[in-house]
Amino acid sequence: EAGVVQSPRYKIIEKKQPVAFWCNPISGHNTLYWYLQNLGQGPELLIRYENEEAVDDSQLPKDRFSAERLKGVDSTLKIQPAELGDSAVYLCASSLRGGALYNEQFFGPGTRLTVL
Amino acid sequence: DAKTTQPTSMDCAEGRAANLPCNHSTISGNEYVYWYRQIHSQGPQYIIHGLKNNETNEMASLIITEDRKSSTLILPHATLRDTAVYYCIVSDAGNMLTFGGGTRLMVKP
Numbered sequence: 568e569a570g571v572v573q574s575p576r577y578k579i580i581e582k583k584q585p586v587a588f589w590c591n592p593i594s595g596h597n598t599l600y601w602y603l604q605n606l607g608q609g610p611e612l613l614i615r616y617e618n619e620e621a622v623d624d625s626q627l628p629k630d631r632f633s634a635e636r637l638k639g640v641d642s643t644l645k646i647q648p649a650e651l652g653d654s655a656v657y658l659c660a661s662s663l664r665g666g667a668l669y670n671e672q673f674f675g676p677g678t679r680l681t682v683l
Numbered sequence: 684d685a686k687t688t689q690p691t692s693m694d695c696a697e698g699r700a701a702n703l704p705c706n707h708s709t710i711s712g713n714e715y716v717y718w719y720r721q722i723h724s725q726g727p728q729y730i731i732h733g734l735k736n737n738e739t740n741e742m743a744s745l746i747i748t749e750d751r752k753s754s755t756l757i758l759p760h761a762t763l764r765d766t767a768v769y770y771c772i773v774s775d776a777g778n779m780l781t782f783g784g785g786t787r788l789m790v791k792p
Contacts, residue, residue: 609770609782658726674726
């Protein structure tokens with residue numbers, strides 16, 4: 568069974584440029600998460616989707632970040648324009664469903680973003 | 684979510700048991716204890732979870748104290764590939780996972 572797929576694995580851009588990250592969750596997983604991980608810290612949730620609906624986006628900086636999961640399968644996270652402080656690893660995770668007895672999340676390898 | 688306290692780093696000799704402690708003194712009755720680990724340049728990986736009883740799977744054992752204020756993750760025979768950051772998280776069933784700084788475990792030959 569394929570795991571969570573993310574692309575690209577690495578991205579280097581100049582500040583003020585736009586950037587997009589793509590995630591394909593495990594087949595059949597209704598819940599999709601985007602996390603941000605700064606160096607030396609644990610992942611921080613940006614947004615959670617239940618199918619195509621964003622049910623928790625309180626931590627997403629909406630002035631420059633946007634996300635979509637149009638058909639309830641794969642998802643895209645966008646930053647426009649990128650700032651130096653956005654340099655981090657962006658992780659995507661999926662799980663069978665939210666609100667389950669327990670919530671085992673499966674993570675992709677992440678996209679390492681460097682903003683110059 | 685209740686907060687957890689973990690040592691910043693630990694060392695363990697290869698082949699020995701690694702015992703990783705976690706304090707969660709403000710855990711509430713419906714919150715589970717989850718453990719994830721993150722190997723360098725990879726995403727976090729689920730290890731085990733528990734509510735009250737001790738749990739064991741093919742990866743590790745989880746020992747939760749009777750008052751549930753602390754727990755220990757045990758890797759019975761640590762290998763070099765177990766070198767990673769280990770995160771202890773408490774959360775309601777199905778609620779969000781809030782990662783702290785974790786414990787950086789270094790398994791040494």
